[in-house]
Amino acid sequence: MNKKQILAWLYEKDKKKLEQLFFAANEIRQKYVGNDIHLRGLIEISNYCSRECAYCGIHKSNNSIQRYRMTSKEIIDCARLAKKFKYGTIVMQSGEDLNIKAEWLADIIYKIKKETSLAITLSLGERSYNDFKIWKEAGADRYLLRFETTDPNLYKIIHPSKSIETIRQNENKLNINPRIFILKELRNIGYAIGTGVMVGVPGQTYDTLANDILAFKEIDIDMIGVGPYIEHPDTTLSINKININNQVENTDEMTYKTIALTRLACPESNIPSTTALSTINKKSGRKTGLLCGANIIMPNLTPLIYRSKYEIYPNKYGIDLNAEDINANVVNLIKSIGRNIGIGAGHRTKNHIHGLKQT
């Protein structure tokens, strides 16, 4: 897949032709990662944040939300629930909460690993190299950090850097998105790395989105999460304020195209059908994502008392459903499309499936 082909598909509107794209992506998914759908239980451990990301509802200066940080017992109980539901992985996600101390979380990671052997993914934003190392040594396996965009100018607008020192010195020296630098750092420490973008974030052109898809492949990302951008009323970023040519639409169809193209570009990567997709199309978003290239679902395990407070975007799917109900929905969905629930950690497998070499 070259950039010209990716761009042509992103612009394609003909439903029949798009069916061909989705069919091809589904075939490639089947061939390289099989019929298993791996479940990653999501635990939203804190909504405190030290950043001012222009797209995100839990950014630091949003005073209209109540802040919470789960206790270690609450987090470990969620991991036990994941084990009970036979998930292979938990994902601990939060705002960039600098009061999540490295040692505190390392202790939780260690205990969960010892008791459950679950794979552990972290998604806690940009932290110091040392924190990443401590968590890896405690037993964490993977780290998710969406680079959000490969366009350095758009990145500066939607993700203002912070004045304090945790951002790598290199940020000023390299004209790249610092998150791309951090992802490479994480991989060197030994994490499997995940990234992604929001489809249709204000300021994202077709050209930018095509570059993002190519970057997933170039950096050789293990997990790629793409979901539609959903405007939050407590943020200043707004599609209506953007006046650029070729703004990508934040629709479900554009997200399906992005998932399918990502699958074709990165056949062996793990690709979730995201909660944001099921938020904008409650009826069939998640299912359609699974039918055009995705092979992962991240069911929410966060206790209901906190769920509505982790509102990165409004009306998040599952906000009023407890973990049992969400789990039942997911299991039914997987059965209804004739796929299997993956057993075990579901790490990315490289190069040896059907003897195919990575392209």
Ligand code: SAH
């Ligand atoms: N603090 C962590 C986790 C952020 S939430 C971090 O910065 O990595 C995880 C992802 O949700 C973000 O990376 C972003 O891509 C997505 N997200 C945030 N706000 C969103 C919105 N308004 N619409 C859709 N997705 C959003």
